[in-house]
Amino acid sequence: MSNNPRRVALSVINDVLNNDAYANIALNEKIKSEHLTELDKKLVTQLVYGTISKKITLDWYTKPYVKKTKKWVKNLLAMTVYQIIYMDRIPTSAAVDEAVKIAKKQGDQRLSGFVNGVLRNFTRAELRSFDEISDSTEKLGIQYSMPAELTQKFVTQFGFEKTRQIFKSLEEPSRASLRVNTTLTDVETEFNKLSQEFDVEKSELSSTGIVAKTGHFADLLDFNDGLITIQDESSQLVAVALDAQPNDKILDACAAPGGKTVHIAEYLSEQGHIEALDLYDHKLRLIQQNAVRLHQAEKISLTKLDARQSFEKFGAERFDKILVDAPCSGLGLIRRKPDIKYRKETTDFVNLQKVQLEILENTCKTLVSSGTIVYSTCTIFDEENFQVIEKFLAKHPEFEQVPLTHEKADIIKNGCIMLTPDAYHTDGFFIVKLCKK
């Protein structure tokens, strides 16, 4: 018998919002372990991502009726209000009845009465208007479900209007972004093939990129055979910036799951080589899987190593090029991973910057003279981007910045690629290139 999809969704939402689980991992595990029909799997996915991404807004809607209650009850109310407001095909009465049943089963008679009362009050009243909120920054945060501290951070760096544009674009569904492995096929051939089945477009940003509004590309034969891979258009610009030459020896300091490692490898001949590092065995295995699938495994060595030990491991002047695709807050990924915005560690910019600088500091000693470092992050905040580079260059006069260029001039800021998620509907992303004199 199939399990109740709302109960399954609530347990994932509780794990993510109350116990800091990652939404994608918690959801995948639950979907695998519970008996659900294909239709229910879709419903669970929508309830989980919809409720998590709009949690602050949803709580605000029921706030007048809820003084204090348990966290899971608040999550249940939010998930139900999400269905009532955003899912036209679910009748309000069905959403409320299901919530009351869950409250009775997971709590008791009193809690189910409370849930029933709140939801009846909510459905009887007119939907609150955001115009009730007088402070414009607070209003923006509540309207787009962004925590207050983070909203303030966006407004401080980008200004009010740009922040609104970014938040608005984060509400739109993510697109699927593919990269063609040009060592095995060409963009035209893949584009024509994919066009027969999907509504695809060529990427505006990456010459080897193809984008689609929807589609399950990981099930395709060409994905399995390594002719195409899934990679955001922004990430596709990193290997291009590194400009690997066929015989280069390259250090990929923070490599897992290896999306950029395999892309760089595609530029190398048999004489070229990449040392790919990461902290965890299970993550190194992901690089290996990618490398095998894209037919690049012979050019890549995997080492479990803290990149801050690169010099001790590899010695001086060992690499022609280095990629530091640094561990970061990931705040450029909110559209695809909405739970990121609620994580405490994502706004610990001091500690993140410290680690980012330490990685650059150590790896740079392994670079040959005239060698280049590309530093990239999937975040758009200065602390993890421009400030890191300013501090690094201030301490290392032997390095200088190499300005990056792109035919879309609006993605270049101070010689770096800086993609905000609203501009081309990509992840938020940053790339800078440095050269050792």
Ligand SMILES: C[S@@+](CC[C@H](N)C(=O)[O-])C[C@H]1O[C@@H](n2cnc3c(N)ncnc32)[C@H](O)[C@@H]1O
């Ligand atoms: C942004 S992700 C890299 C994504 C990867 N370059 C790609 O394109 O698929 C950062 C990676 O750095 C790893 N990492 C974090 N701290 C590290 C360190 N001190 N040394 C090496 N790797 C580290 C993380 O485990 C994570 O896999």
